[in-house]
Amino acid sequence: MEHNYEKxxxxxxxxxxxxxxxxxxxxxxxxxxxxxxxxxxxxxxFDFSDTEFMDSSGIGVIIGRCKNVRFSGGYVKAVRLNExxxxxxxxxxxxxIIEVE
Amino acid sequence: MEYLANEMKxxxxxxxxxxxFARVAVGAFLAELNPTVDELADVKTAVxxxxxxxxxxxxxxxxxxxxxxxxxxxQQMEIxxxxxxxxxxxxxxxxxxxxxxxxxxxxSGMGFAFMEAFMDEVEVVSKPWEGTCVTMRKTIGKA
Numbered sequence: 001m002e003h004n005y006e007k008x009x010x011x012x013x014x015x016x017x018x019x020x021x022x023x024x025x026x027x028x029x030x031x032x033x034x035x036x037x038x039x040x041x042x043x044x045x046f047d048f049s050d051t052e053f054m055d056s057s058g059i060g061v062i063i064g065r066c067k068n069v070r071f072s073g074g075y076v077k078a079v080r081l082n083e084x085x086x087x088x089x090x091x092x093x094x095x096x097i098i099e100v101e
Numbered sequence: 102m103e104y105l106a107n108e109m110k111x112x113x114x115x116x117x118x119x120x121x122f123a124r125v126a127v128g129a130f131l132a133e134l135n136p137t138v139d140e141l142a143d144v145k146t147a148v149x150x151x152x153x154x155x156x157x158x159x160x161x162x163x164x165x166x167x168x169x170x171x172x173x174x175x176q177q178m179e180i181x182x183x184x185x186x187x188x189x190x191x192x193x194x195x196x197x198x199x200x201x202x203x204x205x206x207x208x209s210g211m212g213f214a215f216m217e218a219f220m221d222e223v224e225v226v227s228k229p230w231e232g233t234c235v236t237m238r239k240t241i242g243k244a
Contacts, residue, residue, distance in 0.1 A: 022153040023117040055149040056215050060207035084142050091218055092211050
């Protein structure tokens, strides 16, 4: 599975998959970690504009990446969440952990 | 409203690539109840959590089969997700939010919490080394 990403001015914008379940989470984890290793950016942005579905597997991936980026003093944010994804963020408490725009 | 009674059963391999298939198949079966977008999303998320549990915990990502039984009666539906994997030793503990036996896989421990939040009722029956059956109920069109 190919994910898109954009990198500029020390910021990595990661395009989240259409369906972020356990299956997609495994690919995303690997890809995100490889990118973060290659580009030691200061901020990581999760772009949810294409995401229609997310379950608790997605939460694990986001929290894991947050830990890694923040450990090195970086900043994490999630953008363009639809209503459904916002509910998942709210319910899981992810909203308190990561900035949502 | 017309009274419906219907039932379906399916069996598939415990592969993470089947998670999407499982939730979409259940969603399609429920279509005749005319669920709202939110209700459908709730059920799909709950099914996804239950199936993921079978794969990661029940079979520990090894070979296995998963069964889903779905019943509709009136506006009520009941979904059972069944595996014959390693079972759950302490069901109460497993249902606690944020509890996970697999932190190394970055599991959030929110699986059962999501099932409970998105469905009206969640019942778990499990026996070590025999398997687990998670039954979830929800009334569609309550509001």
